[in-house]
Amino acid sequence: MSNPRNGDTKPPCLPRNGLVKIPTQPNGLGSASITKGTPAVKNRLCQPSSVPAILSPALAHRSDLPIPSLASPLSLATLAGVSSPPGASLVGLNTSEGSEQPSPERLPSSPSERQLAVDEKILNRLFWYFSACEKCVLAQVCKAWRRVLYQPKFWVGLTPVLHTKELYNILPGGEKEFVSLQGFAVRGFDGFCLVGVSDLDICEFIDNYPLSKKGVKSMSLKRSTITDAGLEVMLEQMQGVVRLELSGCNDFTEAGLWSSLNARITALSVSDCINVADDAIAAISQLLPNLTELNLQAYHVTDTALAYFTAKQGYTTHTLRLNSCWEITNHGVVNMVHSLPNLSVLSLSGCSKVTDDGVELVAENLRKLRSLDLSWCPRITDMALEYIACDLHKLEELVLDRCVRITDTGLSYLSTMSSLRSLYLRWCCQVQDFGLKHLLSMGSLRLLSLAGCPLLTTTGLSGLVQLQELEELELTNCPGATPELFKYFSQHLPCCMVIE
DSSP, X not given: OOOSSTTOOOOSOOBOSSEEEXXXXXXXXXXXXXXXXXXXXXXXXXOOSSOOOSSOHHHXXXXXXXXXXXXXXXXXXXXXXXXXXXXXXXXXXXXXXTOOOOOGGGSOOOHHHHHHHTOHHHHHXXXXXXXXXXXXXXXXXXXXXXXXXXXXXGGTTEEEEEEGGGGEEEXXXXXXXXXXXXXXXXXXXXEEEEESOXXXXXXXXXXXXXXXXXXXXXXXXXSOOOOHHHHHHHHHHOTTOOEEEEESOOSOOHHHHHHHOOTTOOEEEEESOTTOSHHHHHHHHHHOTTOOEEEEEOTTOOGGGGGOOOHHHHXXXXXXXXXXXXXXXXXXHHHHHHHOTTOSEEEOTTOTTOOHHHHHHHHHHOTXXXXXXXXXXXXXXXXXXXHHHHHOTTOOEEEOTTOTTOOHHHHHHHTTOTTOOEEEOTTOTTOOHHHHHXXXXXXXXXXXXXXXXXXXXHHHHHGGGGOTTOOEEEOTTOTTOOHHHHHHHHHHXXXXXXXX
16 A cells, blocks of 8 residues: 555555445445454454555465466456556555556456456455455456355355444435445345444334345344334344344343343343343343353343253353453352353453352363453452362363462463463463463463563563464563564564564
């Protein structure tokens, strides 16, 4: 892309978290954001004011593309016989002021080259190299490219994000018209995230999206004013929904959950909804017998609610995340481990009243755990880590961010865990160089986060080169992480991504 110097404008595509926003198009491309749906991605954001870049620098020099002559964005468009979309900034090309545009005489124009550019077999392989943002741009080049790119296989795992203001076009007379969602239907999107919508907006979405009745499997509503009536209508009309997320929705009540939740829902996430308390958990336990995953952030849920889960849910539910449930204590943990004995993923992040005794209950009763999150639990000490190391032999991921009472002794317990692949110790302020020595024997580790650990020195961190299988190392805000250290890691851990 062009640099901001010499009067060049700022590149229109600015990465920020995992979404890409597409300009409004009359052809059904939609003015939506598209985000990767996997949790591990943890997700990049791109919101261009105009058409974003087509090709990244890494791709521009790839030698393994199916057709090497197509590696340049310019040749991609010109071979098809069309000019690039207006406003497109092409990565890898000099777009600064005074740069010479290719003359028509030099543009590839032979029939064989044009035929290659629309050969569906080639395009079906080539388009896998592009991001979602780039695919949306490339689909505007010509009908042949759109026909290939609009195959559902290119959009699997992506979720369009529609803000309420993007759902309507303003007509010349000032009236609002709901946008066409046909382009999303052609690509087979089976999940949507709607932001800031009302009951009426949801009804309009159901009426205008061709796949809404049976084809939508996942719905997420964020910062929306949906009421009990709107929630009931949505789940009644959208018979295919099995995954539901409600975040920052403060107008529905627990009565709305009782009237709308359907047994087909297998995954439910509720966060920052002020009307959710114990009765909401009662509705979930009674109405969702096939529940496999529950994510809950609710400040008023108490220990009693964790005893509501049924015997069938105890068999089917494998993921439970209780984030910032401040009222949960060790008594709630007792109820949980007996109600849901088959959990493989558990988060008690921000459950600040849980102590080492609660962790002991978890370790003794949930032997199938593969992921455990105890971040922001200030009462957790080294003793809890001893319980974990002794009993959770299948554990692969452990998150201990902001567990400020953990010391080097606790890390010595963890060093015996041969299955642990990911360990997060962000802002564990008592961890020192001696503790890192215990981790050097953990050959299974693939991800280690030491961000914000203030007592680690350059000498101690340099010893991590012994972890030759490490794939990701996070050292953000570590005083001991110097430029010299990063250079040392680049030489001795060439396959590890070190996050500064």
